[in-house]
Amino acid sequence: MADDARDKAARRRDPKPSATSRRSFLKSGAAAGVGGAAALAGLAAQEAQAQAPPLAGQVRWSREVDVVVIGAGASGLPAAIAARDQGATVLLVEQHFDIGGIAIMSGGMIHMGGGNRIQKEKGVQDSPDLAFTDWVNAENGEAKFNDRDLVRKWADESVPTFEFLTANGLDWDEKFLGGPGDASSVPRQVRPKEWPIRKDLVAFDQGRNGSGIVRALEQSARKKGVEILLSHRMTNVVREGDRRGRVMGATFVQVDRNFTPTNQTLNVRARRGVILCTGGHGNNVEFRRSFDPRLTAEYQWHGQTLAPHNADGAKAAMAIGASMWATANQTAEAGEAFNKGRIATRDNYIRGLITPESPIFFRAKASGMNVTDWQNLILVKENGKRFYDELDSSYDGFFAHAMAWTGDPAKLNGGGPIWAIFDSEAVKREKWGTEAPVVDRERGYFFSADTLEELAAQMKRNPFQWREMPGTTLRETVERFNTFVDTGIDLDFKRRKPTHKIATPPFYAAWATPSLHDSLSGIRINTKCQVMDLQADVIPGLYAAGETAGGFALHGLGRAIVFGRIAGMEAAKDGARSTRA
Amino acid sequence: MTAPKAAPAEAIALELREPVPNEIDAGARFSVVVGVKAPATRNLHGAPFTIISSTREGDVNDGGHAVDHPVLSGTLVGSHLGPEGGHDTSARLTATAPEDFGTFTWALVVPAQEVNAVRHPEASLTFSFATRPHATSLAAWDHPSPVVAGRPFTVKVGAKCTAGCALAGKAVDIRDEAGTVLASGTLGETPWPGTTGLYWASVEVQAPAALGPFSRALAFSAAELKLPHAGASATFSAVTIPPPDHHLSITVVDKETQAPLQDAYLRVGLVRIATDDTGLARVAVSAGELGLSIWKAGYDAPDTTVVVTGDDAVRVEMTALPVEDPFARWNK
Numbered sequence: 058m059a060d061d062a063r064d065k066a067a068r069r070r071d072p073k074p075s076a077t078s079r080r081s082f083l084k085s086g087a088a089a090g091v092g093g094a095a096a097l098a099g100l101a102a103q104e105a106q107a108q109a110p111p112l113a114g115q116v117r118w119s120r121e122v123d124v125v126v127i128g129a130g131a132s133g134l135p136a137a138i139a140a141r142d143q144g145a146t147v148l149l150v151e152q153h154f155d156i157g158g159i160a161i162m163s164g165g166m167i168h169m170g171g172g173n174r175i176q177k178e179k180g181v182q183d184s185p186d187l188a189f190t191d192w193v194n195a196e197n198g199e200a201k202f203n204d205r206d207l208v209r210k211w212a213d214e215s216v217p218t219f220e221f222l223t224a225n226g227l228d229w230d231e232k233f234l235g236g237p238g239d240a241s242s243v244p245r246q247v248r249p250k251e252w253p254i255r256k257d258l259v260a261f262d263q264g265r266n267g268s269g270i271v272r273a274l275e276q277s278a279r280k281k282g283v284e285i286l287l288s289h290r291m292t293n294v295v296r297e298g299d300r301r302g303r304v305m306g307a308t309f310v311q312v313d314r315n316f317t318p319t320n321q322t323l324n325v326r327a328r329r330g331v332i333l334c335t336g337g338h339g340n341n342v343e344f345r346r347s348f349d350p351r352l353t354a355e356y357q358w359h360g361q362t363l364a365p366h367n368a369d370g371a372k373a374a375m376a377i378g379a380s381m382w383a384t385a386n387q388t389a390e391a392g393e394a395f396n397k398g399r400i401a402t403r404d405n406y407i408r409g410l411i412t413p414e415s416p417i418f419f420r421a422k423a424s425g426m427n428v429t430d431w432q433n434l435i436l437v438k439e440n441g442k443r444f445y446d447e448l449d450s451s452y453d454g455f456f457a458h459a460m461a462w463t464g465d466p467a468k469l470n471g472g473g474p475i476w477a478i479f480d481s482e483a484v485k486r487e488k489w490g491t492e493a494p495v496v497d498r499e500r501g502y503f504f505s506a507d508t509l510e511e512l513a514a515q516m517k518r519n520p521f522q523w524r525e526m527p528g529t530t531l532r533e534t535v536e537r538f539n540t541f542v543d544t545g546i547d548l549d550f551k552r553r554k555p556t557h558k559i560a561t562p563p564f565y566a567a568w569a570t571p572s573l574h575d576s577l578s579g580i581r582i583n584t585k586c587q588v589m590d591l592q593a594d595v596i597p598g599l600y601a602a603g604e605t606a607g608g609f610a611l612h613g614l615g616r617a618i619v620f621g622r623i624a625g626m627e628a629a630k631d632g633a634r635s636t637r638a
Numbered sequence: 639m640t641a642p643k644a645a646p647a648e649a650i651a652l653e654l655r656e657p658v659p660n661e662i663d664a665g666a667r668f669s670v671v672v673g674v675k676a677p678a679t680r681n682l683h684g685a686p687f688t689i690i691s692s693t694r695e696g697d698v699n700d701g702g703h704a705v706d707h708p709v710l711s712g713t714l715v716g717s718h719l720g721p722e723g724g725h726d727t728s729a730r731l732t733a734t735a736p737e738d739f740g741t742f743t744w745a746l747v748v749p750a751q752e753v754n755a756v757r758h759p760e761a762s763l764t765f766s767f768a769t770r771p772h773a774t775s776l777a778a779w780d781h782p783s784p785v786v787a788g789r790p791f792t793v794k795v796g797a798k799c800t801a802g803c804a805l806a807g808k809a810v811d812i813r814d815e816a817g818t819v820l821a822s823g824t825l826g827e828t829p830w831p832g833t834t835g836l837y838w839a840s841v842e843v844q845a846p847a848a849l850g851p852f853s854r855a856l857a858f859s860a861a862e863l864k865l866p867h868a869g870a871s872a873t874f875s876a877v878t879i880p881p882p883d884h885h886l887s888i889t890v891v892d893k894e895t896q897a898p899l900q901d902a903y904l905r906v907g908l909v910r911i912a913t914d915d916t917g918l919a920r921v922a923v924s925a926g927e928l929g930l931s932i933w934k935a936g937y938d939a940p941d942t943t944v945v946v947t948g949d950d951a952v953r954v955e956m957t958a959l960p961v962e963d964p965f966a967r968w969n970k
């Protein structure tokens with residue numbers, strides 16, 4: 058089967074509850090395999106063709122406000138508040154049944170310096186100039202591809218954003234100042250305390266301080282009169298005059314708890330601006346493959362069961378002419394783009410543990426096993442062969458080899474599922490539970506069997522294991538590895554000190570396929586967060602922030618919050634259609 | 639008197655709704671999911687069916703003659719039919735594959751009948767499959783490595799039949815590289831704990847006299863089982879060492895706190911051992927210079943050597959790695 062068809066077939070069988078994973082928005086082969094602006098322009102054109110947004114005249118508006126913010130996460134909440142602070146009427150629309158985005162599950166460490174109060178109190182010398190210089194460092198992979206105008210804006214707006222968050226109720230963890238980290242030369246990461254009300258959390262007892270950002274901002278937004286509409290997914294942004302004029306508003310469809318659309322639609326006219334804060338593209342297979350063709354459907358994205366980043370913002374913007382920006386950041390393999398995660402569940406991001414108490418557990422299905430010692434297992438590909446030193450978690454080690462071709466002419470792109478293979482002694486050493494809710498047997502992300510041959514035979518139940526793993530190969534792989542344990546020398550991959558044999562039945566196979574992390578590139582914005590087209594012209598009335606926007610490879614919250622606030626302020630001031638409510 | 643009016647006729651259409659596997663374990667139960675369509679008759683509950691196997695018997699040189707054996711009969715009722723009953727429904731029939739080894743063609747026959755005043759002529763559907771011997775597979779575990787050259791050691795061996803046949807009483811052989819049977823274990827009555835049907839035995843076998851790595855092959859032949867079974871093989875490995883003459887007591891502690899470290903995995907020469915809850919491991923070794931390396935997740939210690947001249951005690955300090963290492967970059 059051709060790769061695209063194989064991928065689509067796998068996705069059809071993928072039971073994960075993401076609406077977009079079942080729906081590819083591009084016609085086959087969309088620009089995959091080529092990088093750069095030209096290819097992405099091609100992608101934009103195909104996208105426009107595949108899913109042309111309605112013409113302004115075709116839309117019947119059911120609501121009208123000054124500013125519509127789409128996505129209630131790290132960038133959307135500050136955008137909504139900042140717009141409201143300027144006197145605009147604001148509707149904040151979110152597809153999930155709660156606010157927070159993936160930010161609610163984050164560690165809450167906001168990379169945002171320039172000399173804020175906490176930095177000063179801890180004696181850290183920082184300034185906007187230093188922050189700027191760090192993040193345009195020509196020798197740093199996370200800095201060198203950045204749009205320096207955006208970095209300058211971030212550096213200048215970091216302290217005002219810290220003050221903005223303080224004024225909107227963040228309860229800072231005064232003891233904490235993290236970093237330097239990434240491209241920074243001084244510690245800049247501040248974080249609030251975890252939100253104290255347990256029922257408002259999605260992840261528990263693991264320092265998910267991001268809840269302290271989004272819940273505080275939610276409270277402030279509601280108090281200030283931001284209207285929040287949940288369970289509605291944006292489907293299009295509508296542009297006036299044959300899709301060349303000003304952005305008029307956006308269309309939405311109501312979705313259920315599994316993000317499946319109901320037939321309720323809503324069209325909201327935005328007098329001053331539409332702000333796209335829908336997160337990145339990690340959960341959209343074809344979109345992410347435009348940056349890296351290896352990223353076929355077997356790779357999961359770390360927020361898939363919480364607040365899927367389906368590239369909706371970027372798609373809607375590109376359909377009306379937006380350009381992408383600083384695409385090198387996505388593939389530079391310098392920032393947070395991949396993750397070696399937990400095992401035995403598809404939702405396996407190492408810091409995204411979802412337990413049965415969580416309100417989204419029904420989507421995650423299992424919490425997975427944390428590996429404390431990778432000596433307890435080997436990792437094999439879908440063909441039953443080891444492929445690298447399992448103790449290595451680097452880009453060049455794990456990810457490059459995990460995504461390498463497995464040798465099947467029927468699947469050339471993507472490295473296929475990665476399986477952790479271990480025995481019952483490893484289960485004892487790690488004190489792993491081997492049943493639900495820890496592992497996901499039901500959907501084929503965890504198997505056990507009396508012998509290795511029987512284990513291999515079962516694994517075809519996994520939706521991404523496209524061919525049967527040869528049982529003899531798996532057995533021979535394990536037998537060979539066991540000889541390395543005898544001698545202490547891994548002749549194949551030089552793993553240090555192979556320690557434990559895999560021998561005592563029953564045997565186990567647990568999903569250990571890499572998980573995708575940040576989107577580090579997105580649509581082009583200027584320093585006012587206005588979305589721009591390929592001619593570098595502003596698309597009037599359209600704004601973007603957070604992972605939806607490109608140009609700056611700063612990981613996570615710092616970028617999302619700083620630019621979210623700017624987008625809100627600027628959209629509210631956008632005069633073209635202004636009628637104050 | 640008027641002649642009774644003939645009931646209207648309608649063919650029943652039969653089709654396979656799920657493919658019958660090309661190969662089925664001999665003697666195993668399997669499902670045939672058949673679609674039954676009779677548009678005018680809204681209810682086929684109660685319709686009889688038979689599955690007939692055609693084989694050739696008699697003088698094979700002569701081509702033999704076809705003999706039909708019914709292998710399953712019943713009625714398309716109850717659980718055989720979808721809840722909607724009637725036309726275009728699916729019936730799941732469970733049959734047992736022949737116990738012998740070969741290719742079979744079966745016919746599902748729904749005989750001519752009248753339902754709700756509609757006449758249905760006989761309908762049939764054929765499908766073929768081959769029976770295969772049950773797959774078996776093996777495991778070997780719980781043997782020491784290293785073992786003392788030329789001395790006996792014990793290994794557990796187990797065999798499993800995919801179709802779940804009881805393998806108690808059958809033998810697993812242990813062979814050397816040349817194929818000579820060194821020992822044989824008779825599988826016990828109870829499967830190994832935690833398995834669904836891995837029958838096992840504890841077998842004593844002699845280590846080779848030569849020093850160094852060796853491997854042994856397991857072989858299972860199930861010739862005498864009632865149903866055909868494919869044989870299986872597997873290997874296990876170990877290394878041999880000379881007989882130890884001294885004891886080393888190795889204590890592993892955290893360099894900074896000096897607290898004992900449990901479950902630190904030591905390799906002294908070729909001997910592997912873990913520390914107990916007091917951080918201690920007692921290991922039997924022979925005199926000479928031996929490499930000493932330790933693994934404990936979250937800690938590090940340089941590899942070193944010990945010179946063994948008699949019983950001795952060694953203390954090893956491990957340095958705690960930064961808490962999140964080696965996954966620090968993902969700790970956000």
Ligand SMILES: Cc1cc2nc3c(=O)[nH]c(=O)nc-3n(C[C@H](O)[C@H](O)[C@H](O)COP(=O)(O)OP(=O)(O)OC[C@H]3O[C@@H](n4cnc5c(N)ncnc54)[C@H](O)[C@@H]3O)c2cc1C
Nearest residue numbers: 128130131132152158159163164291364603604613614970
């Ligand atoms: C477990 C975890 C830990 C992390 N820890 C940190 C950390 O400590 N520090 C850090 O800096 N970063 C961290 N991050 C990353 C950080 O949370 C994200 O980069 C940040 O939240 C991105 O902000 P955003 O607004 O772009 O996306 P989100 O915060 O995810 O918000 C986007 C919102 O848009 C919604 N949406 C998407 N499409 C639509 C649509 N069509 N219609 C309506 N709504 C839509 C989504 O449901 C979501 O709620 C972490 C991420 C995870 C998963």
